[in-house]
Every structure is written in C-alpha cells, then in structure tokens.
Amino acid sequence: MSAQLELPTVAPFFADKPDLLVEILGRYPDYGRRSALMPLLWEVQRAERHVGEARIAEIADILGLRATEVKGVMSFYSTYHEHPVGAYHLQICATLSCSLAGADELYDYLSEETGVVNGETDREGRFSIQKVECLGSCGSAPVLQINDDYYERVTRSRCAALLEAMRADRLEAPWRERSGDTDVADPVAARADGSPSGTGGAP
C-alpha cells in the first residue's frame, strides 16, 4: 500500500537525457504537451523492459499529470509493461490468418521450450511470451515479433533455428518477406505461362 513511500531511490530516467526530453517535448505544440506521454513511456519501456512506479511518477512530473493519469493511459495499451519482459520478448500473433498458418502450434512449441506461458517472463529474464493480435502481416503468417522485429512465415524449422540463435545470443536481423505484387514480377505474363487462372470453385 505504501509503495509510494518506499520507492527505492533510483536516478531519474530522463535526468541525464536532456536532449532526448527536449526533442520529445518539442515534437508537439505547447498546448499539446500531454501528447508526449506515449513517447516518454516508450523510451522507458524500451530501455528498462517495463515502466516501473518510479518512472511513472517521473513522467507524471514532467507532464504535470498525476501518476494515476499516467497509469490509466499506460494500462490501456498492450506494449507497455508493469513488470519486466524478457531480453527476448516473444510476441505471437494469435489472430485468424496466423492461426490458420499454425500460430497455436507455434505458441505451444515456444511455451514448452521456454517454460513460460502467455504473459510470463522466465526467472533469468531471458524469455517472455505474449500472445498478441493481428500484426498486419497476415500474408506472411505465422508471425513472431521478437522485441521490435517481425519474423515472418515462421515455419517449424525456422522457429527452431530462431530459438537456438536466441539461446546462443546471436539472433540475426529478420529476413524480409514481401508477398503479392512484389513476388509476381509480372502477373499478366505469369498467367500466360499457364499458372492458375480463374477456374473457380473448390480445387
């Protein structure tokens, strides 16, 4: 209850980052100072993998808000966390197109391998898992977002390789998936080549 009083004395996050603070606040008009709330939360989330009580109080202070107001906004969104997520935050899209491409099995596999379930972080702070909603990558499903990056078309073998790479701390930047128009250089010509054309009905 008295958490407020027992705050460990940590150095304020933005104290040694005056330029960053000025840059973020400067993005918005004077009357829109509160708009800086989300970017400030995000800076902390990214650096500390969560936004703790002390940071909430600090951000509230910067913006002239109450801590509860900051919390109210923070809790609205799924990408700010009260408790630290892992060094590898595994976000699995669980929505329909991904589910049709094996997202449920992908989740089961990762959960079993890492020993954590949705919403948890392992003891070492290495892996955390979060089921998320459509990531806007349905054409290259299933999608696994690791921290900021999308890993797309994560087949069973790709997933195993990714996990191995993370365990060895040598995860590589994602491959780029593009599909649709950028795959078929010239769909008109492709059709002339005898590839599938409007035959209709179930195949």
Added chain:
Amino acid sequence: MSDAVADRPKPIVSRFDPRFEVTLYRHVGVAGSHTLPYYREHGGYEAAKRALTTSPSAVIDEVKTSGLRGRGGAGFPTGIKWSFMPPADERQRFIVCNADESEPGSFKDRYFMEDDPHQVIEGMIIAGFAIGATRGVLYVRGEYYLAYERLREAIAACHAEGILGRGVLGSSFDFDIILHRGAGAYICGEETALMNSFEGLRANPRLKPPFPAQAGVYGLPSTINNVETFASVVHIMAKGGAWYAAMGTDDSKGTKLYQVSGPVARPGVYELPMGATFRELIFDLAGGPTMPAKAFIPGGSSTPMLPWTDETLDLPMDYGSMAKAGTMLGTGGVIVIPEAKCMVDAIYNIVRFYAHESCGKCTPCREGVATWLPKMYQKLLAGLGTREDLVVMEDMVRNMRGTAFCPLADACAMPVQASFKYFRHEYEHLVDHGEPLHARRDWWSA
C-alpha cells in the same frame, strides 16, 4: 442509348486489361525504394509541386472528379470529406494520417510505410494544402517499428531538402508532420479514439458530432484519412481525376490494394482496379486455395463472410456490389477459410480479438463483446453448449448491432451473424455431439 454513351471507353475493371498499370504499389519490394533519392528519381514530389501551383479548391475538385473513396474501411468520398472543413480562421488545422492498420486480414499500409514512405508524405502535403492545414499528424501503430523508423528517416530527409517545413518545395505553403507511435490497441484506428490517443488520453472514442472537421485533434479542425487514401491522392494529382475515374465501377472508382491471406498459393497484397472479381484476386493473382475452401471474408475480419461459391467468387469487388451481397468491402483484406477449419473456432478467434480490443467504455460492447460472447463460445467449444445457447447467442449479437458507442461492437457482431447464416449446421453439430464437425488439427508447416 445515344452514340456518345456507346463510344465512351469501357471502364477498366480487370488487372488484365492492358490499359491497367500498377501505380500505388509499383515501388514496394524494390531495394532502396524508401529513400528520398529513389523516390525523386521516379517522379516523386512532382505531384505535390503541381498541386501547390494550383489552389486548394482546385485540388479538392480534382479529388472529387476522381471519385476516390476513403480506403480506411468505410469508403467515404474523400473530396467531399475535405470540403467539410470549416472556412479558414486563425486556428491551427490538422491533416491526420491513420496508419494504425490493425483490422485482422489487413496489411497493405505497412508495406507502403516501409518501402514507400515518401508517397504517404507527399499525399499528406497535398491534402494539407487542400484543407489549409499546416500541420500533419501521422499516427502509426506501435508494432510497426520498421515503418516508424523509415518514416522518421523520410521526414528528416524531407526537412533537409525543403520538402517539409517552411515553404514546401519552394512554394509559400508551410507544412510539417508530427510522427506519433501507437502502443498496441486496435481501437486507436477509430478516428476519434486515435485523436484521444494522440493527445495522451485513454483511447476511448468520442461522441460524434462534433465531427473531426469541427473539433478534431486538440479540439481543432481536422481531417483524417487512411494511408492508402493519401497515396491515391498523389497519383490523382499526377495523372488527373479523370484518369483515376476511368477505372472501376459506377460507385467505386480507381485502383485499390487487396490483401489475401489464409491457405492460398501466393498470399499477399495485390493492386487491382475496383470492380475486379474475387476470382481474379484469389485465383489469377494469389494462385487459388491450397486446400478446399468453404468461405471467405471479403474485407477484413469485421466484414461478414461469404460462402465459397461460383456466384460469390464472381462478385465484383466494389462498395455497391458488396452492400448488395450483404457484406462490405472494408479494407479489402480477404481471408480464405478452408473447409477443414471448424467455423465455430474460426469465429471464436475473431470474437476473442474484438473482446480483447473492446475499450470498455459502453455497456453493449463491454458486456456483449468483451464478456458474454467469448464466454458462450468457450462453452460451445468445450462441448458444453446447447441448442438454446445458440438462440441466446443469435439474440445477443442482434442486440449488439447499432447499440454501442462506436462501430466496434458491430464489427464483432457481423461476422458472428454471417457464420450463423451460412454455417449454423456447424454450430448445431458442435452442440449436438459435443465435438466440432472439423476436429482440431495441426496447421503449422514444417
């Protein structure tokens, strides 16, 4: 019919019409296409330059001529929306780009921002000029990190070259863009929720009226459009409204991006003239389903599904035809549902999505979408449902229609209603036997 009518060239309604060319998406997937030098080499910012030499009302007229309708889902005519802005006064005005893309099945806007961010910026400049807004807000969903980075670089490059800031492209028009990231909440795509979110408030939708043109961002006159709408405006200014209007059907003009996901040979984003058929998209471009299909969702998860028949596949993808078929074009995000997927489970997935995303502001949505409906589905899928439950569910979704504060509850209710309309037998099988007609299976490929 007079000769004049007979002589008019036939509108372009197929990708295979030799007059059609890929416009919006021609740079997506090309290495380096996100850079300013690449964009300028390919005629970038010429349309904005041209627009800035005319007048705001001339730009609005051109957009009206084009027949462009908003690509964010609702299809509201863009030129008309722009003309709703009140007469200019001393107040700041905003043009807002809705880049929150989160309707399941939609993924067209992301590729734009990652591979062709300047096209979006150019569209915003033109729109800003048309409505007299010197400031733009580009609200990109939090998960789109690469898109955010690319947009940030693009905006910085524009500042360095006098494309944004004071005197855009050598004109007397000042314009700048505030890039803002969301943080994972579907409701932020709803235009007034987006504005609240941008202002640092909880992203609950606002009561309308007042509409954004009267009181938008910070309570100031604002106009909001979708990413693809802005991209379309660039080409309308470059090639003319008439060029655009030569594509499509009576009520739906131009070229549009469609997305195909689910089990098809080549899922992805395809650009087609409006009025092309689902068959052309799903078979000719996406290579057809890889397993027997029983239904498809035409325009993102909220749009009522259609059964997989020759008639539905031959429907033209335009606003009017979709309305006649009892569904909507939405974002153009087509999801193919295979025969082997339990329909109750598929719809539960969608319901679960909306339940997760309900903001909790109003009762029908909080109690219906976020609480009772997912519970009913869980009961059915656990094999504990009864025929009476089905009646209760149908009644419940009926009562969710049109009663909530924003359209999110309808977005959840519509796919449920469509599933009952076409696949009630799967629900009945589940409650009668305690097991789904199509057993759960492993969908993950090796």
